[in-house]
Amino acid sequence: MKGRWAELRVGVVGAGGMGSRHARNLLGRGAAVVAVADSDPERARSLAEACGGARTYEDGAELVRDPDVEAVVVASPDPTHARYVLACLQAEKPVFCEKPLATTVQDAEEVVRRELACGRRLVQVGFQRRYDPEFRALRRAVEEGLVGRPVLFRAWHRNARAAHGPPGSNEAVIVNSAIHDLDELRWLAGAEVEVVHAVVGRSVDPSLGEGILDLQVMQLGLTGGALALVELNLSAGYGYEVGVEVVGDQGSLSAGLPSGVVARREGRCGVSVPGDWLARFEDAYAAEVASWVDTLRSGGPPWPHAWDGYAALVAARACAHALRTGGAVRLTAENPPPLYAA
Numbered sequence: 001m002k003g004r005w006a007e008l009r010v011g012v013v014g015a016g017g018m019g020s021r022h023a024r025n026l027l028g029r030g031a032a033v034v035a036v037a038d039s040d041p042e043r044a045r046s047l048a049e050a051c052g053g054a055r056t057y058e059d060g061a062e063l064v065r066d067p068d069v070e071a072v073v074v075a076s077p078d079p080t081h082a083r084y085v086l087a088c089l090q091a092e093k094p095v096f097c098e099k100p101l102a103t104t105v106q107d108a109e110e111v112v113r114r115e116l117a118c119g120r121r122l123v124q125v126g127f128q129r130r131y132d133p134e135f136r137a138l139r140r141a142v143e144e145g146l147v148g149r150p151v152l153f154r155a156w157h158r159n160a161r162a163a164h165g166p167p168g169s170n171e172a173v174i175v176n177s178a179i180h181d182l183d184e185l186r187w188l189a190g191a192e193v194e195v196v197h198a199v200v201g202r203s204v205d206p207s208l209g210e211g212i213l214d215l216q217v218m219q220l221g222l223t224g225g226a227l228a229l230v231e232l233n234l235s236a237g238y239g240y241e242v243g244v245e246v247v248g249d250q251g252s253l254s255a256g257l258p259s260g261v262v263a264r265r266e267g268r269c270g271v272s273v274p275g276d277w278l279a280r281f282e283d284a285y286a287a288e289v290a291s292w293v294d295t296l297r298s299g300g301p302p303w304p305h306a307w308d309g310y311a312a313l314v315a316a317r318a319c320a321h322a323l324r325t326g327g328a329v330r331l332t333a334e335n336p337p338p339l340y341a342a
């Protein structure tokens with residue numbers, strides 16, 4: 001560990017919802033936010049002030065080059081992620097990148113290639129479900145064989161509404177949102193998506209634009225033989241919910257079911273549902289960033305890594321292809337390079 005990493009000096013690219021969340025989570029966690037970049041100078045300034053007077057940039061690439069910035073958080077719009085991650089790798093600076101790692105498979109491949117050339121893991125991808133206490137407990141139970149061999153994963157991912165505004169394309173829906181579910185399946189099953197049997201969709205909220213399929217159902221096959229069924233819903237209306245049932249050959253496990261304080265009032269009895277992912281995954285977001293800082297300060301390898309970002313994107317692109325063509329898509333089996341072992 002470099003001595004100066006006693007307090008990690010971080011630059012944040014993207015001062016929107018996730019950039020602000022990560023910046024606030026970094027404060028008091030052995031890290032200081034010393035620079036903020038956003039194409040909207042006012043937004044950059046306001047986050048910089050909240051972080052105790054960080055420098056501001058309009059261009060994230062300039063922030064990456066700032067010699068005082070030791071590590072970078074990338075939370076800018078999805079299509080810009082790979083560009084900033086590649087800039088960090090060029091400067092050999094550790095980077096925490098919000099999902100998706102990239103929006104094209106070629107860019108994700110390039111990230112992996114450049115990281116391999118660096119010879120060490122510098123990239124962590126923001127798949128925060130891996131830091132959610134409930135999902136972690138579920139994964140442990142699967143690993144311990146509590147319900148035997150998993151044969152089916154049945155996942156649901158509901159957003160009250162398309163919170164980033166109209167998604168622009170059905171591919172963008174998958175690459176921005178379903179990528180979480182694809183990563184979750186890879187992680188929980190310890191397997192890869194082997195085949196996308198079918199992806200079907202329908203339009204629920206017509207205001208999102210003609211042809212935007214804000215409800216999608218994905219049917220997948222994983223290496224090792226388990227099946228998976230994913231409901232992705234951007235227009236659930238009532239709130240935000242993410243969960244999964246793992247059906248094994250000796251029982252089933254579930255995470256993400258409604259829980260918490262039960263209120264009986266006004267003729268009703270129930271628990272409340274969070275409005276968005278910031279509320280639902282509040283603890284997970286804090287834990288992933290804390291782990292990133294601790295890992296960098298102790299010299300350990302960050303996780304989830306660039307290969308996780310790459311593999312989830314390959315699966316996402318296969319789903320997008322299946323939705324477009326109405327046919328099945330078989331993925332090519334790939335082994336991660338040794339840098340990504342464990």
Ligand code: ISE
Nearest residue numbers: 157159164176177178180277
């Ligand atoms: C958003 O960008 C997220 O990362 C959320 O976790 C996800 O649930 C949502 O669908 C995405 O748009």
